[in-house]
Amino acid sequence: MKTPNELKYTKSHEWVKVESDGTLTVGITDHAQALMGDMVYVELPETGRKVEANKECAVVESVKAASDVYAPVAGEVTTANSGLSDSPETVNKDPYGAGWMFKMKPANTTDVNGLLDAKAYEALVASESH
Amino acid sequence: MGHRTPLYEAHVQAGAKIVDFGGWDMPLHYGSQIEEHHKVRRDCGMFDVSHMVVSDLKGAAARDFLKLLLANNVDKLKTRGRALYSCMLNSKGGVIDDLIVYYMDDTWFRIVSNAGTHDKDLAWMNAAAKEFGGVTLTERADLAMIAVQGPNAKEKVYAALGENLRDAAGHLKPFHAATIGELMVATTGYTGEDGFEIILPAKAAAFTWQMLAEAGVPPIGLGARDTLRLEAGMNLYGSDMDETTTPLESGLAWTVALEPEERKFIGREALEKQLAVGVPRSLVGLVLEGRGVLRNHQKLKCNGLGDGEITSGSFSPTLETSVALARVPAGVKLGDKVEVDMRGKPMTARVVKYPFVRNGKSCI
Numbered sequence: 001m002k003t004p005n006e007l008k009y010t011k012s013h014e015w016v017k018v019e020s021d022g023t024l025t026v027g028i029t030d031h032a033q034a035l036m037g038d039m040v041y042v043e044l045p046e047t048g049r050k051v052e053a054n055k056e057c058a059v060v061e062s063v064k065a066a067s068d069v070y071a072p073v074a075g076e077v078t079t080a081n082s083g084l085s086d087s088p089e090t091v092n093k094d095p096y097g098a099g100w101m102f103k104m105k106p107a108n109t110t111d112v113n114g115l116l117d118a119k120a121y122e123a124l125v126a127s128e129s130h
Numbered sequence: 131m132g133h134r135t136p137l138y139e140a141h142v143q144a145g146a147k148i149v150d151f152g153g154w155d156m157p158l159h160y161g162s163q164i165e166e167h168h169k170v171r172r173d174c175g176m177f178d179v180s181h182m183v184v185s186d187l188k189g190a191a192a193r194d195f196l197k198l199l200l201a202n203n204v205d206k207l208k209t210r211g212r213a214l215y216s217c218m219l220n221s222k223g224g225v226i227d228d229l230i231v232y233y234m235d236d237t238w239f240r241i242v243s244n245a246g247t248h249d250k251d252l253a254w255m256n257a258a259a260k261e262f263g264g265v266t267l268t269e270r271a272d273l274a275m276i277a278v279q280g281p282n283a284k285e286k287v288y289a290a291l292g293e294n295l296r297d298a299a300g301h302l303k304p305f306h307a308a309t310i311g312e313l314m315v316a317t318t319g320y321t322g323e324d325g326f327e328i329i330l331p332a333k334a335a336a337f338t339w340q341m342l343a344e345a346g347v348p349p350i351g352l353g354a355r356d357t358l359r360l361e362a363g364m365n366l367y368g369s370d371m372d373e374t375t376t377p378l379e380s381g382l383a384w385t386v387a388l389e390p391e392e393r394k395f396i397g398r399e400a401l402e403k404q405l406a407v408g409v410p411r412s413l414v415g416l417v418l419e420g421r422g423v424l425r426n427h428q429k430l431k432c433n434g435l436g437d438g439e440i441t442s443g444s445f446s447p448t449l450e451t452s453v454a455l456a457r458v459p460a461g462v463k464l465g466d467k468v469e470v471d472m473r474g475k476p477m478t479a480r481v482v483k484y485p486f487v488r489n490g491k492s493c494i
Contacts, residue, residue, distance in 0.1 A: 037353065038164040040445040041421055059473075061423045063163050063353060063445055066473060085421075089164070 001125065002030040004096055008112055009121035012054070012070045015096060022109055026072060027100040028060060028091065031125050036062035039088040044080035045102055051075060053111070058101055060091065073111035075104045131155065135180035136274050136335040144349055152246030154181040156352050163353035167447040170321055170358055171490045174280030175350035176342050181245040184270040184329060185255070188238050191264030196231060196239060198395055199258055201377060203387035207233035213305040213318055216385055217377045218243075218254070219397025223404060224373035225380065227251050228365065230318055232307050240314070242275070242329075244367050258396070274335035276328045278347060279358075281490060283325035287315075290345035291338065299326065320355060322362025322488050360442050360453065363415065363485030369426060370413060370441040370455050376404055379457065381413035381484075413441065414462060415484030416454040417494060422472050424454040424479065431469040435459040438468065448487045449494070455484065 003009070008016040013032035017025040033039070041061040051057045051071035058069035058080075080102040084090055091099040106112065116124065132155040141148065146157035157178065159166060169175045187195070196204040202216035212233050218226045227250075229243040243251050252269060259265045278287050288296045291313075299308045299315040307316035314329040330338060343349070356366070363381075365371055371380035378386065378401060386401060387393070404410075418424050424443030432438050438458035446453045458468065458481075466481045482494045 037159065038162055040164075041423055043421070061445075063357065063447075066423065066425065092162075 001034065001122075002096065003118045003122050005118045007096070007118065008072070008115035009118065010054075010070065010072045010115060011124060014069060014072050016072045016112060016115060018112055019103075023078060023103050023105050024072065024075070024112065025100050025103050026069075027095055028069060029121070030095045032067075033092050033095045033099070036060065036067060037064045038062055039091045042084040042088045042091065042101070044082070044084065045077045047077055047079055049077045051077060051104065060088075069101060071104070072115060073106045074108070075106040077102050077104050079103045133181070135178055136332045137178040137180060137339050140336060140339050141178065141349070146349070146351060149352075151352055152181065152244070152248075154245055156181060157349065159351035159353045160349055163351060163357070164447045166348070166350045166354035167357050169348055170280045170323060170350055170354065171448055171487070172281070174278060174283035174286055174325065174347055175354075176339070176347045177277040177279070177350050177352075177355055178339070179277050179327070180274040180332070180335065182275055183243045183245060183248050183251065184273045184275065185241045185243070185252070186234075186238060186268045186270055187241060187259075187265055188268070189265035190237055191262065192237055192239050195259060195262045195265045197393055198262065199255065200231065201386045201395055201397060201401075203393060204231060204233070204239070206387070207231075209233070210235055211302075211307045211309075213307055213316060215305075217371075217382060218251070219377070219395070219400075220373060221396060221400065223376040223378075223397040223400030225367070225371045225375060225377060225382075226254055226373060228367050228371070228382075232314070232316065234309075240329075246368060272332055273329055274332040276330070276335065276339060276342070277319055277321075277325065278328065278342065279319050279321040279323045279325035281324055283323070283347075286342070286345050286347050287326055287328075290341040290347065320362070320364055321358040322364070322485060323358075323490070357444050357447060360444050360455070361446050361448055361485065361487035363455070365413075365455070366442055375457070376401055376409075378404055378409045379411045379413065381455070408460065410460055411438075411457050412460060412462070413455055414458050414464075415482045415486060415494075416440070416443075416456050416468065416470075416479040417449075417482050417486075418452040418454075418470070419467075419478045419480055422452060422477060424452045424470060424472075429471045430456055430458060430479075431471075432458050432462050433466060433468070435461045438462070440470070446486060448490070449492055453486050454479070
């Protein structure tokens with residue numbers, strides 16, 4: 001399982017990257033994609049959609065199951081990774097890179113400070129697998 | 131820890147994701163379920179199905195006993211080595227299990243049934259055998275089973291296990307078996323592709339698996355086995371039928387032999403009653419219109435005829451869309467549109483004839 005140090009994480013298995021302009025890029029973690037198996041369908045939020053923290057804003061479906069993706073913090077969706085609709089398997093192959101799901105502008109720039117760091121996320125995954 | 135087949139170590143070494151399946155630690159996939167699915171459709175692959183239950187029924191009365199026990203008629207098996215798919219019913223016509231029975235010789239039939247129903251199947255069969263008399267049932271836990279499936283499966287089996295298999299089994303039509311030494315090689319399967327199911331001594335399983343791997347046969351997990359069988363329109367026990375449904379409501383009327391009338395198999399009376407009043411539900415194929423994935427237990431609205439439910443739903447890697455088997459009220463016809471409740475969102479699915487895929491080609 002890969003857990004890049006420079007990213008923030010949620011308890012619901014999203015990763016968050018704080019870009020230099022303050023926007024956030026969001027995807028699902030390597031652990032989450034491995035649990036779900038081969039992705040076959042990704043439903044992304046529309047640009048401009050207002051999202052609330054910990055509320056569902058996207059759906060990923062694998063051969064095995066459907067799962068909601070939650071907004072890590074409150075804010076507004078600025079763009080979504082439309083390439084995933086034709087190649088959802090990108091989420092499996094490159095969850096932290098080309099498999100990103102959407103970008104958003106947070107309502108409060110300090111909200112990301114409340115998210116988990118890599119170490120805390122790894123501890124969470126370890127506790128869930130017991 | 132669950133039960134483990136003789137191939138468990140081979141699965142772990144091949145990087146399998148191991149899951150519990152009916153009390154067995156089995157490989158779900160070895161990396162990518164979809165890639166494994168395509169390998170079987172386009173080339174070939176091998177499945178460890180040693181968790182399935184092999185039982186040998188022996189005795190002078192074996193054939194007569196099976197004519198009572200099974201809804202299909204073993205008298206269709208006229209020559210040695212022929213195989214028959216059948217349901218085993220309770221007295222209410224509910225399906226206890228589905229199985230394949232092989233005619234080995236006049237006093238010996240081999241039964242292959244599901245792992246998840248092991249205990250109740252053996253209890254039922256043993257009780258029935260005791261009452262009937264003249265037969266003995268022996269579970270063959272000393273045997274393993276490997277399915278090699280796909281358009282190139284047979285050639286790879288000959289390359290791996292010897293040309294004598296071509297001589298012994300190469301000419302077999304579907305649903306036949308040949309015995310070569312300690313191997314039983316059958317032209318049965320659960321994928322809708324050409325290939326063999328090989329029953330062999332458990333102690334020879336790891337070596338045979340390795341020989342097949344060296345001949346270029348990749349291992350395939352139970353995940354792909356499920357999408358392959360769904361595309362092939364084959365029922366899964368526990369999902370598409372169980373003790374609360376009859377075969378007539380499960381797309382399995384073709385496996386019920388009501389002729390000859392005098393054969394009083396267990397469940398016959400209940401099925402005749404159901405036919406007399408009309409079978410209330412049927413199993414149909416569905417193709418999703420639009421994006422998303424049909425899932426087991428999603429509810430359907432069927433044009434004022436009543437509600438239905440998806441019994442097996444998944445993404446179809448071959449068709450690149452979602453397909454399902456669903457139980458719907460009688461009166462739903464091919465071409466009808468039904469409404470599926472997909473996570474609170476109404477979506478449309480079209481009723482189609484299944485199988486969805488046979489021998490690598492779309493049938494819809």
